[in-house]
Amino acid sequence: MDTYEEVRSIGLGNFGVTRLMRNRDTGELVAVKTIPRGNHRINKSAYREIINQRSSTTAILTHTHLAIVIEYASGGELFDRIVDLERFSEDEARYFFQQLTWGVSYCHHMSSMLHSRPKSAVGTPAYIAPEILNLQEYDGKVS
Numbered sequence: 366m367d368t369y370e371e372v373r374s375i376g377l378g379n380f381g382v383t384r385l386m387r388n389r390d391t392g393e394l395v396a397v398k399t400i401p402r403g404n405h406r407i408n409k410s411a412y413r414e415i416i417n418q419r420s421s422t423t424a425i426l427t428h429t430h431l432a433i434v435i436e437y438a439s440g441g442e443l444f445d446r447i448v449d450l451e452r453f454s455e456d457e458a459r460y461f462f463q464q465l466t467w468g469v470s471y472c473h474h475m476s477s478m479l480h481s482r483p484k485s486a487v488g489t490p491a492y493i494a495p496e497i498l499n500l501q502e503y504d505g506k507v508s
């Protein structure tokens with residue numbers, strides 16, 4: 366983790382904290398999601414996160430945490446944007462819907478999974494497929 370310096374905290378999820386961090390060597394901004402390991406083991410929540418984010422660039426294991434380095438999405442929350450505007454124009458809704466369907470298509474292409482809501486695209490238990498919670502193999506085509 367010495368490679369990165371913290372810029373600020375971005376948000377709190379169900380499993381850990383996400384921070385905006387800067388690569389000391391390249392200056393690149395990244396989002397780093399840290400998840401407590403609990404008794405120094407990768408627990409089930411950490412395992413689920415790894416499955417969800419396995420296309421991430423880097424995962425770092427410290428004594429206490431699993432840190433997942435992911436691309437920093439600087440545009441803010443879609444959910445907040447919807448709330449701020451109260452409603453989208455058709456053009457704006459079409460634009461974001463295309464982005465979402467492209468994202469879902471990409472996840473399927475990567476044999477990954479996505480069960481989420483506009484606020485985020487990872488990990489909330491209520492949106493996770495039962496197979497994932499049971500640590501069984503997930504087949505998006507069957508689901």
Ligand SMILES: Nc1ncnc2c1ncn2[C@@H]1O[C@H](COP(=O)(O)OP(=O)(O)OP(=O)(O)O)[C@@H](O)[C@H]1O
Pocket residue numbers: 375376377378379380381382383396398435436437438439442484485486487488489490
């Ligand atoms: N790659 C990212 N770029 C920018 N902000 C991010 C990024 N990943 C997460 N965030 C911010 O950090 C917050 C917490 O993210 P996190 O993924 O931990 O939780 P979540 O997606 O809200 O919920 P869950 O714990 O169910 O996954 C998000 O709501 C978002 O605001």
